[in-house]
Amino acid sequence: MAKGIFKSSLTKKYTMAATGLFLISFLVVHASINAMIFFNDGGKTFNEWGHFMGTNLIVRTMEIGLFAGLILHIVDGLVLFFQNRAARPVAYAYEKPNASSKWYSRSMAILGTLILFFLIIHLKDFWLKTRITGLTGEKHVFVNGVWMENLYSEMRLVFTELWVVIVYLLGCFSLFWHLLHGFRSAFQSLGWNQGQYGQIIAFSGDAFSVFISALFASMPVAMYLNLVH
Amino acid sequence: MTTLKYNHVVINNNMENGMNLTLKVWRQANAEAQGQMTEYKLGNVSPDMSFLEMMDVLNDGLIRKGEDPVTFDHDCREGICGMCSMFINGEAHGPNRGVTTCQLHMRSFKDGDTIYIEPWRSAGFPVIKDLMVDRSAFDRIQQAGGFVSVNTSGRTLDANAIPVPKADADKAFDAATCIGCGACVATCPNGSAMLFVGAKVSQFALLPQGHPERHDRVENMVKQMDAEGFGNCSNIGACEVKCPKSISIENIARMNREYMAANLKG
């Protein structure tokens, strides 16, 4: 399989696109569940969903796939990055890159690395605590006859610090630019760009990038400003 | 690598009221030599000159002074052969869109301008001398599959006898306008040749004559492209902006589809 993935420039592109779209599908699920905090029910619905995601066997198995997909995306991205640098060994004395392309399209590796830094902090804040070290706040809550981890209170605790909120906003900002290029790019890599379909994909990609990044960003902000109860 | 060497040469021709320009030109004696940007002052340049005529005037002056003229590729000087290849003021084929260097005119510049003139930069296009690069990698990619095999012994078919849907014919024609200049590679931050290869693959894949060999074609051309050291496409899209024939990156998407189909078939 590894040979198939890295066989040629194009198979590397397919892998990048497939893992990128897979990560996008994860973002949709992740953002939807997190948005439950906006029900303003003291985190009840959100905690129920968090409990389901944390205990359901199928979801837990998919989590392994998610990490595998992320690692493949990163490794493939780095391989492409270094190959592409090697393909341009001598720089121009004078170059006007902005005349023909967007800065964020040329900065996918840097934006991806910023996302990765954010992910490490983010995993330490939540994933590590729920799965391994245990929550730091109000640990458990009794919902509908079941004791479950109180992820909602953990979120409230994490987002009391301004610098944490700022780090999360920077993460969302990096994600926005990464997706602004990445969404349409993935479809192009898979060969889905013809005439008006290309325009529909481009528009959907832009709208999705704005929406998903703003939705994620609104969560730490709303918690910090005590806008959710 | 791109150290500036100041070599003030003032060349005047006899034209009245022309522009005075400062040219910074990449000079490199041969493929192995260390090159550098070299500065020239050129006076009385007519706005009606083409860019290559301006280079001719520079070279005329250099020859008269007993210096080595600037080597650059050119042939048709009317935008159809794809030989001219200069990276002018930070852009392949200069500041305009949809034109080759030979179709660029000095009226696009103004008196007192400094103009940077560099060769295409890419691992796949090594510099031969000054502004001339070796683009034979493109020839080898073409030879790997950019053709249709036809039986030429006797009763050949008239190509016009084969019906082709108009929409396909138009797309194939658009792809076929690629002149193989390499501006796409020169512009791409990844030094990728995928616009060129995408155009060549599309040109045949869209037509009935190209169908029978389509899978081998795309596999072999992509394989050769990778072997030549070109980079991977990141869908940045700079190539289609600077392509003198405005070839669309939809052709890269088509190549991606063709290659996927070829691989799924095994």
Ligand code: HEM
């Ligand atoms: C949730 C997180 C992420 C999502 C949703 C995501 C999504 C995407 C998508 C859709 C693409 C376009 C694929 C294509 O061009 O075919 C892409 C490209 C890319 N991603 Fe990510 N990505 C994420 C995280 C990362 C991380 C952590 C890194 C690296 C450290 C990274 C590095 C890259 C690079 C280098 C490219 C460009 C590859 C190329 O075409 O040359 N990404 N990403």
Ligand code: SF4
């Ligand atoms: S695709 Fe355009 S830029 Fe590239 S070689 Fe063909 S004509 Fe030149």
Ligand code: FES
């Ligand atoms: S010299 Fe032929 S295209 Fe410019």
